[in-house]
Amino acid sequence: MSEAGVEDVLRAAxxxxxxxxxPDDxxxxxxxxSLAAVASRDVEPATEAAPRSEWARPLRAVHATRTAGADAWRWSLR
Known part of the structure; x- marks a missing residue:
């Protein structure tokens, strides 16, 4: 903790x-x-995740469209 940080914590305390x-001593x-520990912590800014391509989405394979055929109506509710 820097000297200025210690002084700030002591002033706040x-x-x-x-x-x-x-409370006792x-x-x-x-x-x-605990307040000094929180004040001395180096907080890094949160990095945002890169947007995921719709082509790489895992659910794309699960929700694949079915091919049309004579009995496509049987498979439409599955």
């Missing part, structure tokens, strides 16, 4: 206040440590 309950320290 000094401004925290307990709204309800009575260990619980407050755990909260400050």
């Amino acid at each position: 000094a401004q925290m206040r307990v709204v309800r309950g009575a 260990v619980e407050v320290a755990a909260l400050v440590a």
